[in-house]
Amino acid sequence: MSGSRSSGTSSYRRLDVARRRAQLIRAALGLFAHRPPEDVSLDDVAAAAEVSRPLVYRYFPGGKPQLYEAALRSAVEELTQCFAEPQEGPLSRRLSAALDRYLAFVDEHDTGFSALLRSGSVVATSRTGAIVDEVRRGAAEHILAHLRVPEPGVRLRMAVRTWITAVEGASLGWLDEGKQPPVEELRDWLLDHFVALLLATATGDPQTEEVVSRALAREPADGPVASLARRTMTLLTRAEHLLPAP
Template identity: 70%
Template sequence: MTQAVGPTRAYRRLSVEERRSQLLDAALNLFAHRAPEEVSLDDVAEAAGVSRPLVYRYFPGGKQQLYEAALRTAADELEQCFAEPQEGSLTQRLGRALDRYLAFVDEHDTGFSALLQGGSVIETSRTSAIVDGVRRAAAEHILAHMELPGPPGPRLRMTVRMWITSVEAASLIWLDEDKQPPLDELREWLVEQFIAHITATAGRDPQTAAMVRHALALETPEGPVGKLVRRVLPVAAEAVHLL
């Protein structure tokens, strides 16, 4: 009597691009939760279910090449976080972009920390350039949302880049503080920080002042700007009264 054999999964040979994508996905998952120097090619091979020589076939430069390729993939995803449609108020657009950005930080916690803190022993000028490229792309996206009539001046560009730096710093501190406060509160707080940044610059820069007046006209009393004003004005009034 012949014993019945259960169905077996058909083997499908992957194309070059499919295999490379599979290896990068495995590497990204490992780098997301472990510092890059703690991940070996054997770890990547095991996670992808392939042999170490196969990893070398696709990344002959070894771990450094694989890390940079994985970093580039992650950077592409981060850059797209701020590629928000031109719909709604400026603060609504920023809020949606931050939701995506902070979700990435939450998912790739350890890898994100190692990346921005520069603590990896395999960091190079190329990896630093990739990270800086994300910052510059985010700044360009945000400036595009301001719908300026001409090119942004140095004060406005500096303000936006300062805010992006504060978002990175807040993300790292949030991870260090066991992911507190909750993500929605952190997102609202960062939007308020943006409002404070551009409002301070508006007092010194006519271009920023014009942009702020236009942006505020699209806000509602119950939006982030209205809520911030209602919280800040009593504090400011009390401080002025004490002068």
């Protein structure tokens, strides 16, 4: 009997501060993913982590707001890394893989983060808003790295930031629509949106034109960018009055 208690106590204490904190954050993140933050109590977190409420307070003396910020920061770090694709191969392939990870994350953490991004959570603060904004900044940095632009100009930076905002808005809209259309269609549409936005920007910005020309040279003839070009030309051909005279 005493040996059993000793073993259990040893197992309980074996978690150091960092591991115990990470355990509590994981438990909280799992709850915040599918329930509005205001509907999750510290008792819920303690039960999910199979620990006592006082232990939660020991690691997060600021209570739920502090724990929520920690869980949110953990999620933001994971979400930002969605765009950290190896810089190899066609740009469209890299962005497709990044979008697959991003949208899988949105699918997994729907309710809580939807409330936060809409500023609809009573737990949301200027601090949590700043943490969420890190996703946008981090994603922009990754995308500009994919474009191989160490010193982007204003127009290119704005184009990338506009697309990131569109991805976020489309993701929230996708949740509103009951996760329709199928996620693969949403991914492909967002990729088309990025290409179209870059092309539009390139018509009036030499730097973006150079970036687009370099990226297009690496795209396969049977890839998504070529498909978008064919579909666009078909539409323009139907509107012959918009095309310049030969």
